[in-house]
Amino acid sequence: MISAYTIEQISALRHQLKARKWLKAGLVNQDKHDLIVEAYPSNLYRVKLAMAALLFLGGTVVVIGLQLTIAMSFLNELEDLLGFPTLIMGLLVLVFAEWLLIREQCHHRTGMLQAVYLHGLQLLIASSAYFFDDNEIIVVLTAFILSLLASLRYMDRFALASALVCFGVFVFQLFDSFDGMMVYFVPIFLAICYGAAAFWLDRLSKSGEHWMYGDLINAGKLFSLILMYISVNVLVVSSGGNLLMNLDGQLPFAWLFIALTILLPLTMFYFGWKNRDRILLNIGGIGAVLSVPSIKLYFEMPTNEFVIAFVGVLLIVTAILLIRYFSAARNGISSAKEQRQSSSILKILEAAQAFQQGEKPTTDTFGGGEFGGGGAEGKF
Amino acid sequence: MPTEEREWLDSGFISQEQFAAIEDIREGRVFSISSELQGLLYLGVLLLATGTGIIIYNHIGSVGHLIAIGLIAILCAGSYWYIFSRSVDYSPSKTDDPNPYYGYLTLLAALLSASLLTYLQLQFEAFGDQWSWLTLVTAALFAYIAYRFDHIGVLGLAITSLASFLGLRIEPDLFNPSITLDGLYYYNTGIVLAIALAVIGLWLKSKEIKDHFTPVYMQFAALLGLLSAMSATFDLGLVSWYSVAAIVLSACSVYYALRVKSTWYMLYGVSVAYIIVSAWVIHFCWEVLDGDNIILLFIYFTASPIVPLLLILKSRRRFK
Numbered sequence: 001m002i003s004a005y006t007i008e009q010i011s012a013l014r015h016q017l018k019a020r021k022w023l024k025a026g027l028v029n030q031d032k033h034d035l036i037v038e039a040y041p042s043n044l045y046r047v048k049l050a051m052a053a054l055l056f057l058g059g060t061v062v063v064i065g066l067q068l069t070i071a072m073s074f075l076n077e078l079e080d081l082l083g084f085p086t087l088i089m090g091l092l093v094l095v096f097a098e099w100l101l102i103r104e105q106c107h108h109r110t111g112m113l114q115a116v117y118l119h120g121l122q123l124l125i126a127s128s129a130y131f132f133d134d135n136e137i138i139v140v141l142t143a144f145i146l147s148l149l150a151s152l153r154y155m156d157r158f159a160l161a162s163a164l165v166c167f168g169v170f171v172f173q174l175f176d177s178f179d180g181m182m183v184y185f186v187p188i189f190l191a192i193c194y195g196a197a198a199f200w201l202d203r204l205s206k207s208g209e210h211w212m213y214g215d216l217i218n219a220g221k222l223f224s225l226i227l228m229y230i231s232v233n234v235l236v237v238s239s240g241g242n243l244l245m246n247l248d249g250q251l252p253f254a255w256l257f258i259a260l261t262i263l264l265p266l267t268m269f270y271f272g273w274k275n276r277d278r279i280l281l282n283i284g285g286i287g288a289v290l291s292v293p294s295i296k297l298y299f300e301m302p303t304n305e306f307v308i309a310f311v312g313v314l315l316i317v318t319a320i321l322l323i324r325y326f327s328a329a330r331n332g333i334s335s336a337k338e339q340r341q342s343s344s345i346l347k348i349l350e351a352a353q354a355f356q357q358g359e360k361p362t363t364d365t366f367g368g369g370e371f372g373g374g375g376a377e378g379k380f
Numbered sequence: 381m382p383t384e385e386r387e388w389l390d391s392g393f394i395s396q397e398q399f400a401a402i403e404d405i406r407e408g409r410v411f412s413i414s415s416e417l418q419g420l421l422y423l424g425v426l427l428l429a430t431g432t433g434i435i436i437y438n439h440i441g442s443v444g445h446l447i448a449i450g451l452i453a454i455l456c457a458g459s460y461w462y463i464f465s466r467s468v469d470y471s472p473s474k475t476d477d478p479n480p481y482y483g484y485l486t487l488l489a490a491l492l493s494a495s496l497l498t499y500l501q502l503q504f505e506a507f508g509d510q511w512s513w514l515t516l517v518t519a520a521l522f523a524y525i526a527y528r529f530d531h532i533g534v535l536g537l538a539i540t541s542l543a544s545f546l547g548l549r550i551e552p553d554l555f556n557p558s559i560t561l562d563g564l565y566y567y568n569t570g571i572v573l574a575i576a577l578a579v580i581g582l583w584l585k586s587k588e589i590k591d592h593f594t595p596v597y598m599q600f601a602a603l604l605g606l607l608s609a610m611s612a613t614f615d616l617g618l619v620s621w622y623s624v625a626a627i628v629l630s631a632c633s634v635y636y637a638l639r640v641k642s643t644w645y646m647l648y649g650v651s652v653a654y655i656i657v658s659a660w661v662i663h664f665c666w667e668v669l670d671g672d673n674i675i676l677l678f679i680y681f682t683a684s685p686i687v688p689l690l691l692i693l694k695s696r697r698r699f700k
Binding site for chain 1: 384385387388391393394398401402404405408409410411412413414415416417418419420421423424425426427428429430431432434435438448455479480481484488642643644646647650651675678679680681682683684685686688689
């Protein structure tokens with residue numbers, strides 16, 4: 001198995017995380033949550049976001065300081081052979097991460113582990129630059145492969161995002177090296193690749209085959225969809241063309257990118273709505289909003305303050321109408337918060353159960369609040 | 381596909397009904413679009429408030445501005461009518477909004493009021509040339525709205541307006557994020573305001589008056605106090621009482637973090653204290669040792685984070 005963690009460790013962690021999720025949603029009460037956590041003890045060390053940021057900063061300072069100290073001490077002796085010590089140092093840092101942080105202390109998304117292994121990867125990538133004479137294509141390919149392996153090994157979303165971005169840079173470098181028209185097809189090619197990746201990850205997620213990597217697969221789908229949209233966004237492509245290929249605003253196939261900038265998020269939104277896929281729905285919605293400033297470059301649009309205020313009013317009215325329309329769930333879609341819904345669902349179930357047993361239903365189960373038709377009533 | 385929830389059902393941790401309810405959500409048979417609609421609502425409020433602000437700024441004195449102002453006033457009055465008519469009575473404890481969009485309309489009413497007050501000042505010079513008094517009145521209005529309608533976001537606006545009245549502002553410069561401090565007055569004001577906010581927040585909590593607002597006061601207090609003291613330290617020299625103040629405030633932040641089990645205050649306190657102590661060490665190596673022992677610096681930077689990191693790792697259970 002490529003993961004640095006055992007199936008038992010990940011399984012226990014998933015139980016704990018899910019127990020917390022359903023506790024927050026009001027579907028599991030505190031006692032049951034505590035029982036589940038006790039039944040599936042996890043020795044993996046995780047911290048909150050702020051603490052992870054602090055540990056990441058601290059860890060980065062330590063490894064960089066250590067590296068600089070060693071480099072300053074031995075630089076003169078090793079100047080001609082810089083690639084080897086960099087490679088060895090990178091491997092040592094990774095061994096340190098594996099041995100001390102994971103095996104001994106069971107770090108898992110602590111920030112410190114990320115600081116250490118990312119530094120190790122940077123050193124390995126730097127050594128590849130030395131060995132392959134600063135060949136950009138090979139360096140980026142190395143970065144892509146190492147990031148991908150690290151994401152699977154440490155189950156880290158940050159490394160996965162980095163791998164996907166490295167893939168985009170690699171494709172650009174590769175197509176650019178052909179000295180022909182190929183480079184103009186990079187955005188479309190990337191959009192197809194990221195789209196295919198998102199589709200494949202979606203299938204993988206639904207099949208449940210690799211349940212251990214469930215979070216990573218969902219994160220991969222999210223990043224792929226974001227990068228797919230960015231790849232064809234007319235503003236990004238146009239700015240990238242100006243910056244990297246001196247196109248001076250003369251973007252080939254501009255009409256295609258304009259069409260994709262508008263249609264792709266709408267398509268994502270449609271399928272997100274149809275399949276009740278929150279990732280697609282949100283990326284599609286945000287992409288649709290971002291399409292407006294993106295295509296402003298090519299179309300004269302009235303953007304004075306009256307239009308801004310009018311659009312604001314329009315959005316408020318639309319949102320309020322939709323909230324009211326979906327206050328009673330329609331086809332399972334509701335504007336009530338999930339925990340409110342779930343509390344209401346449990347109320348119904350509980351009332352039905354109590355009725356069958358001839359008991360008076362209680363009113364304070366799970367702290368959810370009073371039932372009010374689809375969970376949308378005012379009092380919770 | 382076997383799931384964790386199925387295991388819980390088999391082990392008797394959850395009932396069949398709970399399992400069915402969880403499966404309904406997991407399989408998408410029950411799908412909430414609450415957060416998406418609230419995002420839409422928030423975007424609408426921001427656009428409307430921005431649009432009205434620019435309308436007032438650009439069209440003041442022009443022929444059509446009275447119509448625009450009239451429309452904004454009607455919108456503002458409508459928002460107030462709605463939030464007053466639907467509001468529950470004031471309570472010192474947390475109150476729930478009567479519907480999902482009530483909070484957003486409260487925010488809209490507050491922002492539109494600020495726009496109208498600005499208009500009154502621009503057109504009629506209600507406060508003469510004393511623009512800062514306008515921000516104080518706005519701060520008072522925001523504070524009233526925040527407490528009356530139990531809105532944390534508007535309380536944040538009130539504190540920001542108060543800081544603005546006192547002359548403090550944060551430059552929106554990504555590469556140089558610092559409080560604009562042109563002199564001693566601003567450093568002192570920042571630190572005093574931070575202490576005042578912390579005292580108010582803790583006092584209100586002790587009196588159980590909207591004690592869920594306390595984190596807002598404490599966040600502003602921590603950031604404002606630490607940034608002011610740190611900026612003053614680098615601006616006025618490391619050998620000043622401001623560096624001591626920065627260390628003391630950092631210690632307070634860490635103490636508060638341990639007390640309320642919040643990792644953010646720990647992050648602020650440890651970061652600022654580390655920056656100040658490192659600045660002292662660099663100053664010592666450069667000024668006292670004339671930069672001859674640069675290796676000392678590398679050793680310091682290698683070894684120094686280990687102590688706080690070990691402390692954090694040891695105290696990790698406190699934050700669970």
